Amino acid sequence: MPSPRSSRDRRGGGGRPEFLSLVSQRGPGAPDSPARRREAGGPAAAALPEEDCMKLNPSFVGIALSSLLAIDLWASKRLGVCAAEGSAWGSARPLMKVIEVSGHGVPWLLGTCYGLCQSHSSAAREVLLNLLFALLLDLVLVAVVKGLVKRQRPTHNKMDMFVTISVDKYSFPSGHATRAALVSRFILRHLVLAVPLRVLVVLWALIVSISRVMLGRHNMTDVLFGLLLGYALYSVVEYCWLSPLNAPALFALWSR
Numbered sequence: 001m002p003s004p005r006s007s008r009d010r011r012g013g014g015g016r017p018e019f020l021s022l023v024s025q026r027g028p029g030a031p032d033s034p035a036r037r038r039e040a041g042g043p044a045a046a047a048l049p050e051e052d053c054m055k056l057n058p059s060f061v062g063i064a065l066s067s068l069l070a071i072d073l074w075a076s077k078r079l080g081v082c083a084a085e086g087s088a089w090g091s092a093r094p095l096m097k098v099i100e101v102s103g104h105g106v107p108w109l110l111g112t113c114y115g116l117c118q119s120h121s122s123a124a125r126e127v128l129l130n131l132l133f134a135l136l137l138d139l140v141l142v143a144v145v146k147g148l149v150k151r152q153r154p155t156h157n158k159m160d161m162f163v164t165i166s167v168d169k170y171s172f173p174s175g176h177a178t179r180a181a182l183v184s185r186f187i188l189r190h191l192v193l194a195v196p197l198r199v200l201v202v203l204w205a206l207i208v209s210i211s212r213v214m215l216g217r218h219n220m221t222d223v224l225f226g227l228l229l230g231y232a233l234y235s236v237v238e239y240c241w242l243s244p245l246n247a248p249a250l251f252a253l254w255s256r
């Protein structure tokens, strides 16, 4: 019966560490396997071929990513201080839930539609119509990414959120963070506000984002990616900006 030692030697160990992933990908019997090369010749033949070195990179990237995700899970759990009534900051949970509603899709959609119905100036109508377009685009994009990535919400999350749709059982990216970044960038660009109010808008976006982790709804990477996505999405909205010139039928509809 072969001893563990002899089977390690057969894989070409000989006291030197071996990258099993490479060996097992090619198989010990493959004609160009490192083991065969060592059997065939001197030190030059024992060196790893260039294509094998290239194949090492994905595993290093994989290890780096897994470590990052592990840190993300660990830190997000520690920061989930309002995840339940009994958590360290459980008494702040009701306030966090108010902040959650302030970044929810329903109030923003209803508020924008209400504003559109009430607006009498064409400039206000144009801005609000584009805000509505931005909010809908954001909902669709977040739903698509959540459906593709299918990352589960943190285990410490209590699923007691105000109005959700089916993909909201997934957590990547945070829809609240995406909306917060998108809406705040939109407001800063299209509303004339005094500096303190502009600061307040940015603070609101940050507080909504941080509260997602504190409530235990998300891991930090969900929120960070959400913020980036929302920020980038605003550029798309600006690029596709709807106006009476490029969408006359739409504006005619709202001016009736």
Ligand SMILES: CC(C)=CCC/C(C)=C/CC/C(C)=C/COP(=O)(O)O
Pocket (backbone or CB within 6 Å): 104, 105, 106, 109, 139, 161, 162, 163, 164, 165, 168, 170, 171, 173, 174, 175, 176, 177, 212, 217
């Ligand atoms: C018109 C239409 C389909 C409205 C749906 C509005 C709605 C229910 C949006 C969901 C908002 C929500 C709960 C997002 C989840 O946010 P996370 O930060 O937890 O990802």
